[in-house]
Amino acid sequence: MADGRGTSSHSGENLLFLTDEQLRQAIEAMFFAYRGFTADPDRILVDMAYGRAHHRAIHFINRAPGTTVNNLLGLLGVTKQSLNRVLRTLIADGLVESQVGKSDKRERHLYLTEAGRVLEQTLSDAQRVRMRGAFRDAGPEAVAGFRTVLETMMDPEMRHSYLRLKENSG
Amino acid sequence: MADGRGTSSHSGENLLFLTDEQLRQAIEAMFFAYRGFTADPDRILVDMAYGRAHHRAIHFINRAPGTTVNNLLGLLGVTKQSLNRVLRTLIADGLVESQVGKSDKRERHLYLTEAGRVLEQTLSDAQRVRMRGAFRDAGPEAVAGFRTVLETMMDPEMRHSYLRLKENSG
DNA sequence: TTGGAAAGTCAACAAGGCTGACGTAAACTC
DNA sequence: GAGTTTACGTCAGCCTTGTTGACTTTCCAA
Numbered sequence: 001m002a003d004g005r006g007t008s009s010h011s012g013e014n015l016l017f018l019t020d021e022q023l024r025q026a027i028e029a030m031f032f033a034y035r036g037f038t039a040d041p042d043r044i045l046v047d048m049a050y051g052r053a054h055h056r057a058i059h060f061i062n063r064a065p066g067t068t069v070n071n072l073l074g075l076l077g078v079t080k081q082s083l084n085r086v087l088r089t090l091i092a093d094g095l096v097e098s099q100v101g102k103s104d105k106r107e108r109h110l111y112l113t114e115a116g117r118v119l120e121q122t123l124s125d126a127q128r129v130r131m132r133g134a135f136r137d138a139g140p141e142a143v144a145g146f147r148t149v150l151e152t153m154m155d156p157e158m159r160h161s162y163l164r165l166k167e168n169s170g
Numbered sequence: 171m172a173d174g175r176g177t178s179s180h181s182g183e184n185l186l187f188l189t190d191e192q193l194r195q196a197i198e199a200m201f202f203a204y205r206g207f208t209a210d211p212d213r214i215l216v217d218m219a220y221g222r223a224h225h226r227a228i229h230f231i232n233r234a235p236g237t238t239v240n241n242l243l244g245l246l247g248v249t250k251q252s253l254n255r256v257l258r259t260l261i262a263d264g265l266v267e268s269q270v271g272k273s274d275k276r277e278r279h280l281y282l283t284e285a286g287r288v289l290e291q292t293l294s295d296a297q298r299v300r301m302r303g304a305f306r307d308a309g310p311e312a313v314a315g316f317r318t319v320l321e322t323m324m325d326p327e328m329r330h331s332y333l334r335l336k337e338n339s340g
Numbered sequence: 341t342t343g344g345a346a347a348g349t350c351a352a353c354a355a356g357g358c359t360g361a362c363g364t365a366a367a368c369t370c
Numbered sequence: 371g372a373g374t375t376t377a378c379g380t381c382a383g384c385c386t387t388g389t390t391g392a393c394t395t396t397c398c399a400a
Binding site for chain 2: 376377378379380381
């Protein structure tokens with residue numbers, strides 16, 4: 001369908017698409033595509049003394065408003081010291097708000113401020129333009145395959161986080 | 171096909187799969203999947219004082235034996251100072267060999283040594299295990315779609331590099 | 341009331357990006 | 371043949387973003 005080879009059968013008997021060479025090509029495709037994937041928001045971020053780490057924090061706070069620090073830590077997969085450095089600047093700059101938990105006062109619940117939402121929108125707009133273009137050019141069936149493979153490629157815990165976010169907002 | 175929605179038509183009339191929400195989910199899928207993608211080789215590399223940058227250099231030298239430093243720079247998308255730091259240690263450790271160009275003596279052509287090939291094999295084996303599992307579970311049609319979308323997502327120059335590597339090795 | 345969890349912080353360090361400047365050798369050009 | 375450009379290597383210094391380890395404060399829950 002994409003390369004006219006190894007895609008004619010659904011069954012497990014056709015495994016030509018699993019040769020080492022095919023897999024190497026897929027690895028390179030991931031590498032090059034990820035570069036493109038991050039390029040657009042990165043360009044915006046350099047102009048404002050922020051980096052990719054800030055973008056990721058903003059993204060997930062937007063997706064899971066009111067998330068606790070601990071939960072965010074799990075999504076991002078970094079240490080609390082690393083996240084805290086980023087979070088501190090975002091709070092100081094008025095993009096993120098931290099609210100003491102009502103039932104459990106040890107927890108902090110994170111929200112984007114209005115300014116934070118504006119930046120999130122700007123960044124995700126830029127990132128979505130490329131994604132939308134790729135999806136449109138590739139077509140619905142390719143997109144479905146794309147998402148299936150990505151989901152299968154995740155670590156199980158990450159897949160779990162991913163699916164939970166997906167359910168809660170889609 | 172993967173989610174039973176928005177995949178029934180080839181034509182441009184069906185654009186339900188391009189909602190902002192769908193695109194956000196795809197962005198998250200890329201993020202989580204890339205984490206899984208790099209996790210296995212990363213685990214191997216920490217035990218030997220190497221990082222992801224070394225892996226990338228080794229990968230592309232293996233794929234394009236005899237590549238010049240300049241060419242490798244283009245593939246990796248980093249500065250020569252950054253690459254040089256990595257390359258120096260790889261050459262010092264006997265994993266990479268640098269040969270003065272025959273026709274143009276300014277150029278250096280890079281090759282993996284036997285030890286370099288062994289490490290490359292170890293790393294790419296680890297990375298391919300996950301890739302192969304994901305491909306097998308997702309099926310040939312999903313794989314074709316996956317690759318189509320990734321190629322479309324690259325920057326044009328990167329796509330050009332990617333396709334050239336692809337042609338030259340299989 | 342005490343143990344442990346959630347969060348914040350300080351300090352120190354490493355990998356891996358970057359810029360800018362400089363040097364050398366070889367190739368190219370006029 | 372002189373001057374310019376190209377390819378490569380290197381030094382110095384900076385930044386972001388990750389890490390570990392230690393310590394404190396707060397506060398929930400057994």
